Amino acid sequence: MSLPQVLDRHLRDLFGSGRVNSVLGAIPTRGPLGMAQLARTPEEVERFTLSPLACPNLLVHLTSKEARLDPTRFPLAVLARGCETRMLNQIFSEHGLRRDQVYVVGLAHCPGAIDPRRLSAQLPVLRGFPEATIEGEEVVIREESGELARLARTELVLERCRHCQNHEPLIDDYRFDLVEEADWIEPVSVDEDPGVEAIDAMIPIERWAYWRSQLERCIRCHACRDACPLCYCENCILERHTPCWVKRSVNLPENTAYQLLRVMHLVGRCTACGECERACPVDLPLGLMMRKMENLVREYYGHRSGLDPSGEHLLSIFDPRDTTATARLEQ
Amino acid sequence: MLIGDRKQQSYEPRIVAFLCNWCAYAGADLAGTQRLSYPPNVRVIRLMCSGRVDPGFIIEAFLEGADGVIVAGCHPGECHYEHGNRLAERRMTTLQHLLGFIGIEQARVRLAWVSAAEGRKFAQLIETTVEEVRALGPFQQFPRRAP
Numbered sequence: 001m002s003l004p005q006v007l008d009r010h011l012r013d014l015f016g017s018g019r020v021n022s023v024l025g026a027i028p029t030r031g032p033l034g035m036a037q038l039a040r041t042p043e044e045v046e047r048f049t050l051s052p053l054a055c056p057n058l059l060v061h062l063t064s065k066e067a068r069l070d071p072t073r074f075p076l077a078v079l080a081r082g083c084e085t086r087m088l089n090q091i092f093s094e095h096g097l098r099r100d101q102v103y104v105v106g107l108a109h110c111p112g113a114i115d116p117r118r119l120s121a122q123l124p125v126l127r128g129f130p131e132a133t134i135e136g137e138e139v140v141i142r143e144e145s146g147e148l149a150r151l152a153r154t155e156l157v158l159e160r161c162r163h164c165q166n167h168e169p170l171i172d173d174y175r176f177d178l179v180e181e182a183d184w185i186e187p188v189s190v191d192e193d194p195g196v197e198a199i200d201a202m203i204p205i206e207r208w209a210y211w212r213s214q215l216e217r218c219i220r221c222h223a224c225r226d227a228c229p230l231c232y233c234e235n236c237i238l239e240r241h242t243p244c245w246v247k248r249s250v251n252l253p254e255n256t257a258y259q260l261l262r263v264m265h266l267v268g269r270c271t272a273c274g275e276c277e278r279a280c281p282v283d284l285p286l287g288l289m290m291r292k293m294e295n296l297v298r299e300y301y302g303h304r305s306g307l308d309p310s311g312e313h314l315l316s317i318f319d320p321r322d323t324t325a326t327a328r329l330e331q
Numbered sequence: 332m333l334i335g336d337r338k339q340q341s342y343e344p345r346i347v348a349f350l351c352n353w354c355a356y357a358g359a360d361l362a363g364t365q366r367l368s369y370p371p372n373v374r375v376i377r378l379m380c381s382g383r384v385d386p387g388f389i390i391e392a393f394l395e396g397a398d399g400v401i402v403a404g405c406h407p408g409e410c411h412y413e414h415g416n417r418l419a420e421r422r423m424t425t426l427q428h429l430l431g432f433i434g435i436e437q438a439r440v441r442l443a444w445v446s447a448a449e450g451r452k453f454a455q456l457i458e459t460t461v462e463e464v465r466a467l468g469p470f471q472q473f474p475r476r477a478p
Contacts, residue, residue, distance in 0.1 A: 026454070199432065202434075204431070204435070204436050206434070207431075207432065207434030208433065208434025208435070208472050210433070212434075212435070237387070245387050245391070253394055253473040253475050254475075257390050257391075257394055257432070257473065258474040260386075260390050260429065260430070260433075261387055263429055264387070264390075264425070264426060264429065267425045268425075289429070289432065289433075292428075292429075292432050293425065293428075293429060296428050297423065297425065300424065301421070314421065315418065315421050315425070316418065318417035318421060322417060322420050322421060324422075
């Protein structure tokens with residue numbers, strides 16, 4: 001399933017006019033997952049797909065070490081959904097990238113991306129290069145042999161898509177509608193997060209029992225950090241030896257410290273895209289922590305990361321009204 | 332170890348206090364010159380500003396066997412560096428809630444404002460913190476060495 005003609009032509013024109021040096025998009029893979037691909041020639045654009053199966057957050061390829069070592073890929077055009085434009089805004093606001101380095105192809109009316117784990121749970125065997133299209137509240141999964149299944153959209157999309165507030169791109173240089181009518185995409189309440197609420201309802205001993213059982217399974221592969229487009233410090237404290245903030249040993253104390261430090265470095269920046277959770281090979285519920293902190297800064301400081309490209313970092317500024325929050329803390 | 336075997340029945344909490352040079356440390360000093368008595372469970376670390384406290388310091392303190400952590404600085408508006416304490420306020424609030432979310436009792440992390448004239452407030456702060464942490468028992472969640 002290649003790109004629609006109008007979009008394909010636009011991307012080729014971008015190369016032709018010398019506006020960009022590369023285009024970042026997703027290509028189909030075997031099984032239920034799309035993969036990021038950097039197209040450096042107009043011909044490579046042909047392989048791209050807009051399939052909802054291509055769920056990874058592509059922006060990590062704009063801020064990763066590879067991107068830093070390869071400045072020739074900029075200016076770069078990126079196929080970005082609403083959530084990704086929000087994160088781009090955040091990256092611009094902290095000067096991780098300059099706005100003129102990125103040409104944003106905004107994918108509007110996004111109905112969500114399919115979670116490969118949820119799909120595998122319902123369809124354990126997918127042969128070849130499966131295709132998926134979202135038709136209203138149904139997702140149609142096709143294999144080469146024909147239609148395989150029709151599944152409910154809300155049961156299949158990523159956790160971040162269930163809570164999505166950004167179906168439309170916040171910034172774009174060119175806009176393409178993923179579906180024609182967006183009326184049926186229901187806005188989900190921001191406060192509604194059963195996963196976080198379930199933990200909030202526990203007493204501290206139960207919470208720790210839960211997190212202990214999870215954090216003990218961490219293998220410290222750093223996939224959560226590497227997958228995160230906002231974790232792009234050149235000198236990451238999680239792997240620095242002098243000073244050594246967290247040891248490399250894989251055990252409960254170090255795993256806990258690792259995750260706490262990682263989360264603290266993302267507070268007020270994280271846009272809760274859930275990529276850390278998706279990338280985790282042992283299925284740690286990392287998205288819970290990220291969403292909890294996102295809810296907290298919204299509740300306490302009215303802060304939502306990535307909405308303002310000139311916004312300042314939450315923890316580098318203050319507000320005279322903060323003391324109300326501290327009063328709760330001191331009680 | 333200053334405080335004896337923690338496996339004995341008399342458990343003494345270990346508290347690490349990060350005090351700012353200009354207010355809280357001077358307040359602790361005043362408590363000393365006023366000859367106020369407060370529990371000897373606290374280990375003071377002097378910093379130039381409460382804004383210097385990285386959330387990593389507190390995680391490190393817990394890893395290394397602290398049962399509770401206090402961060403104390405100047406009252407809001409009185410910071411020697413204009414607003415370092417206000418930055419500490421946001422960091423501590425977010426960290427405390429993150430720790431709370433994974434099941435670390437909120438009373439183990441405390442942020443307080445102590446001016447250079449408040450020796451008595453400092454002594455009371457230590458007393459209440461030690462009492463509360465004593466009631467919670469040793470920090471068992473993620474110390475590097477078992478308590």
